[in-house]
Amino acid sequence: MVAVPVILVLLFGLLAIGVIVPFALAASGMVALEIYKSLPLERIVSAAVWDTVTTPELLALSLFILMAEILLASDAARLLFRGLAPFSRRLPGGLLHVNVIGCAIFAAVCGSSAATAATIGKISVPQLKALGYSSRWSVGSLAGSATLGLLIPPSIILIIYGVLMQTSIISLFLAGIVPGLLLALAFSTVLAVFARRQPDGAAAAGGAAEEGLWKPLLRTIPILLLALAVIVALYGGYASPTEAALVGVLGAILVALLLTRRIATLAEGFFAAVRPIAMLGLILVGAKILTAAFAYLGISREVAAYIGGSGFSKTEFLLLILVLFVALGCVMDGLSLLVMTLPLLAPALVTLNIDPVWFGIFAVILIEIGQITPPVGMNLFVIRGMTGEPISAIAAGAWPFMACLLALVAAIMTVPEIVLFLPGALK
Amino acid sequence: MACLRRLAAALAKALAVTAALGLLILVLLLVVDLFGRNLFGFTTTFANEWSSFVNGAVIMLAAPLALLKGEHIRVELVLMLRSRRLGRILTLLADAICVLVAAYLCYAVAAMAWESLVNDRRSTWVMRTPLWIPQAALAAGAAALVLAALHHLLSSFVSTGRGR
Numbered sequence: 001m002v003a004v005p006v007i008l009v010l011l012f013g014l015l016a017i018g019v020i021v022p023f024a025l026a027a028s029g030m031v032a033l034e035i036y037k038s039l040p041l042e043r044i045v046s047a048a049v050w051d052t053v054t055t056p057e058l059l060a061l062s063l064f065i066l067m068a069e070i071l072l073a074s075d076a077a078r079l080l081f082r083g084l085a086p087f088s089r090r091l092p093g094g095l096l097h098v099n100v101i102g103c104a105i106f107a108a109v110c111g112s113s114a115a116t117a118a119t120i121g122k123i124s125v126p127q128l129k130a131l132g133y134s135s136r137w138s139v140g141s142l143a144g145s146a147t148l149g150l151l152i153p154p155s156i157i158l159i160i161y162g163v164l165m166q167t168s169i170i171s172l173f174l175a176g177i178v179p180g181l182l183l184a185l186a187f188s189t190v191l192a193v194f195a196r197r198q199p200d201g202a203a204a205a206g207g208a209a210e211e212g213l214w215k216p217l218l219r220t221i222p223i224l225l226l227a228l229a230v231i232v233a234l235y236g237g238y239a240s241p242t243e244a245a246l247v248g249v250l251g252a253i254l255v256a257l258l259l260t261r262r263i264a265t266l267a268e269g270f271f272a273a274v275r276p277i278a279m280l281g282l283i284l285v286g287a288k289i290l291t292a293a294f295a296y297l298g299i300s301r302e303v304a305a306y307i308g309g310s311g312f313s314k315t316e317f318l319l320l321i322l323v324l325f326v327a328l329g330c331v332m333d334g335l336s337l338l339v340m341t342l343p344l345l346a347p348a349l350v351t352l353n354i355d356p357v358w359f360g361i362f363a364v365i366l367i368e369i370g371q372i373t374p375p376v377g378m379n380l381f382v383i384r385g386m387t388g389e390p391i392s393a394i395a396a397g398a399w400p401f402m403a404c405l406l407a408l409v410a411a412i413m414t415v416p417e418i419v420l421f422l423p424g425a426l427k
Numbered sequence: 428m429a430c431l432r433r434l435a436a437a438l439a440k441a442l443a444v445t446a447a448l449g450l451l452i453l454v455l456l457l458v459v460d461l462f463g464r465n466l467f468g469f470t471t472t473f474a475n476e477w478s479s480f481v482n483g484a485v486i487m488l489a490a491p492l493a494l495l496k497g498e499h500i501r502v503e504l505v506l507m508l509r510s511r512r513l514g515r516i517l518t519l520l521a522d523a524i525c526v527l528v529a530a531y532l533c534y535a536v537a538a539m540a541w542e543s544l545v546n547d548r549r550s551t552w553v554m555r556t557p558l559w560i561p562q563a564a565l566a567a568g569a570a571a572l573v574l575a576a577l578h579h580l581l582s583s584f585v586s587t588g589r590g591r
Contacts, residue, residue, distance in 0.1 A: 018521040020499040023528040030531065046539035049532060049565065053483035056475065059453070062482050066450060246457045267447075274446040274489035279498045281486030285532075333500050 003297050004344075007032045007290075011340065021336040025286030029293035036297055044296070048288040053281055056242070057163045062277045063245030064154045067252045068110035069276075070269030072119055074256035076223050080105060081123040083220030093191035096133065096141050098124050100191065103145035104184040107152035108227040109248065112276075113371050117146030117382045125387055137195045139389050140397020143379045145187055147368035147405070150334075152180035154230065154245065157335060157364055160280065164287060164342050167356045169241045171423040173234060175357050178418055179365065179408055186404040194400060222258055226251040235426065280335075287339035294343045304347035314352050318413060321345070322366060329370020333378055337370065338363060361419045362412060369405045372398040428581055435578035438571050439491035446489035446568075453481045476552040480561035487536075487568030491575035494525075515586070522580040529576040533569035540566045 007028050014024035026045075033041055052058075071077075080102050088097035102120045110116055121142045128138040150157050153173035162169035229251050233244040256265045294300050307317070328337050349359055371379045374395040383394050412418050460474030493499055501521075540562035542548070549555040 014521075014524065015502045017517040017524075018501050019524050019528075020494070020501045022499060023525050026532070027524060027528050030528075042535045042538055045532065046535040049487075049536055049569075050483070050539065050562065053486045053565065054479045054561070056479050058486075059457070059478055059482050062450065062453070062485065063457075066454070242457065243461055246454070246461060249454055250458070270447040270450050271443070274443055274450060274485060275493040275496060275498045277450075278446070278486050278489035278493040279500070282490050282493075282499065332502050336500055336502070 003032050003036050004299055004303075006035070007293070007299075011290075015332070015336075021333070021339075022282040022286035025283070025340065026289040029286075029290035032293045033296060039296060044292050045289060048292050049285050052285045052288045055163060057159070057169060058281065058284070060154075060169065060241035060245045061156060061159045061163075061280060062273070063242065063249050064110075064156060064159070065112075065276050065280075066269065066273040067245065067248040068112065068115060069273040070249070070252040070256050070266060071109055071223075071226075072115065073265045073268040073272065074252075074259045076255060076259060077102070077106065077119040077123050079259065080220055080223055081120070081127065083217045085127075086216060091188075091192060092196035093137075093188075094133070095124075095128055095131065096137055096191045096195055097188055099138070099141040100145045100148075100184055100187045103142070103148050104152060104180070105224070105227060107149040107180070108154075108231065109223065109252070110149060112156050113146050113149040113368070114378050114382045116149035117142060117379045118386065120146065121383055121386050125383075134195065135387075135389065136393065136397040137191070138397075139383050139387055139394045140399075140401065141187065141191060141195075143372045143377075143383055143394055143398040144401020144404070145184070146379050146382075147371050147401075148180055148184055150364050150368050150371070151176045151183065151361070153177065153234070154241070154248070155364070156280065157338065157367065158360060159241070160284065160335065161338065161342070161360045161363070163284065164291070164339065165346060165356050165360070167360060168423075170234060171357045172360050173241070174423040174426055175361050175419045176364070177422055179361055179412060182411075182418070183404060183408055186407070187401055190400045190404060222255045226255055237426075283335065283339055287343070290340070291343040300343065300347045303344055304351045307348040308351045312352070314354060315413070317348065317352055318354075318362070321363075322409065325363065325366035326369055326373070329367060329377075330373045332370075334367030334370045338367060355416070355420060357423055358412070358416050358419045362409070365405055365409050365412070369402055369409075372402055428585070431574075432578050432581055435491070435571075435574040436495060439495050439575050442488040442568060442571050443492035446485045449481050449485045449488065453478050453485065456481065472553040476550060476554050476556060480550075480556065480564075484561060484564035484568070487565045487572070490568055491571040494572060494575040495578060515583070519580070519583050522576065522583045526573065526576040526580050529569065529573045533566065533573050536562065536569045537566040 010031055011024055011028040014027055030041060030045065033039060033044060081098055084098045084101050085095055088101060089095050091097050099120060102124065103116050106116050106120055125138055125142060129135065153176050155176060158172040158176060159169055162172050226248065230244050230248045233239040233247045234241065239247065253266060256269065325337065349356055371377050372395065374380060374391050380391050380394050383389065384391055456474045456478045460471045463469045463471055540559050543562055544559035548558045550558055
């Protein structure tokens with residue numbers, strides 16, 4: 001296993017000097033293969049690129065990103081805020097619940113935590129500020145709630161996990177539902193208990209409150225129907241993830257045309273979508289090259305043998321992963337962390353008989369914690385960009401939500417059925 | 428130098444527009460397949476195969492613009508901590524490594540496309556599509572990625588030279 005420290009030092013060194021993640025992954029794999037194995041590197045690299053970018057499972061990733069970008073371009077989030085505001089202002093904690101409910105609903109049509117934070121926050125934070133809500137709770141609840149984007153399907157990171165681990169994406173999506181809903185419920189409970197004393201919010205959302213309860217909500221029906229259509233297509237057994245994503249794209253096109261009546265909105269959505277698609281695709285290429293290096297150098301096999309012989313129990317291993325992910329999540333982006341560590345972790349999962357679907361949800365919750373942990377939590381940066389609030393203040397507001405995430409980790413470790421019940425029941 | 432940077436920016440944008448059109452074609456291919464199968468009872472033999480190829484092309488063709496727009500993730504913590512002078516030198520080094528990696532990816536993909544063309548390699552799916560066609564699209568994206576990485580390197584070089 002002499003190659004492992006070399007690869008890790010190289011990888012962290014390249015990342016530290018600012019090499020972009022896909023190239024740092026690819027370079028580490030290529031250098032290791034060149035040093036330790038006389039193989040035709042060019043063929044390994046070209047096969048990794050070709051196999052990765054033409055994987056049929058990636059179609060769902062591209063389509064779900066397109067769906068979210070079309071909705072972002074159509075300003076659907078504003079409609080969602082206005083529809084939810086009259087209801088949530090009656091709850092203890094008032095309009096702060098819009099962050100939780102809005103993020104949970106938006107997460108069902110968008111698979112990214114940062115995009116969910118940016119979209120819902122763009123609308124909710126200025127409104128909450130104008131109405132005199134505590135800034136700490138406004139930005140803290142947004143930072144926490146936006147992490148639902150990773151867990152509530154369709155989740156981009158779960159698709160990437162599924163592709164890398166060759167695990168059923170539908171099972172992963174199903175497994176994310178109950179923890180996602182539990183988390184949303186926990187977030188709302190935190191707000192209702194600890195942030196109950198908030199302004200009335202009667203003038204919320206540009207006068208939406210004066211329109212009564214139902215009128216603004218009725219306007220959100222197209223978005224709710226879209227989320228429902230994707231869910232029914234996926235879980236009703238009618239469609240594969242790609243087909244469900246296609247239904248989502250067609251629905252998003254209809255919603256965008258209905259809301260904006262501009263074809264240009266669609267063009268904006270298509271043009272905006274290609275960049276994140278390329279970004280994620282290239283990361284997967286880098287991860288594939290690194291994984292290929294691990295496989296050719298026999299590292300995967302050796303890691304499995306080491307874990308098997310080390311006497312690690314399942315719980316000890318998972319606690320180690322928890323500490324590793326939370327610690328590394330403080331200094332690096334969650335997606336990069338996942339693609340970097342999976343090639344090493346995958347054989348250990350097999351050795352310790354850990355269900356890959358369960359582990360996917362476990363890892364995603366740990367990544368969610370990283371999203372709101374300073375200094376480089378992605379959600380903290382997105383919200384700082386929008387509000388100008390210091391990272392420390394946003395992180396301070398987010399800690400009760402981080403506590404919910406940690407409680408969820410403990411819960412799924414104690415009762416794995418929270419994650420595995422739905423995939424098992426609907427198999 | 429300025430000419431190269433303009434060329435890289437223009438090429439990256441043109442390829443990203445092509446990628447967006449590719450995404451539209453991908454959606455249309457899948458729509459034809461979905462509705463054809465479920466409503467009209469015919470199966471398209473080409474949709475699955477071509478949509479995967481088009482998706483691959485979308486990823487590689489849009490990668491240069493994503494690089495120029497700073498969309499690719501990098502770890503910024505160390506960038507924030509280090510001194511200005513050291514930071515500029517390390518950024519130059521990082522950008523140079525990016526050029527090298529992009530160049531190797533481009534070489535590997537172009538060689539694969541060339542071999543497919545010379546040996547008339549075809550897909551194993553029903554349509555038996557000549558593989559050099561989608562692979563050439565990947566190579567074009569990878570070539571533009573090299574230019575985009577060079578653009579970054581030159582920009583860093585210029586700003587280091589000016590002490591900015």
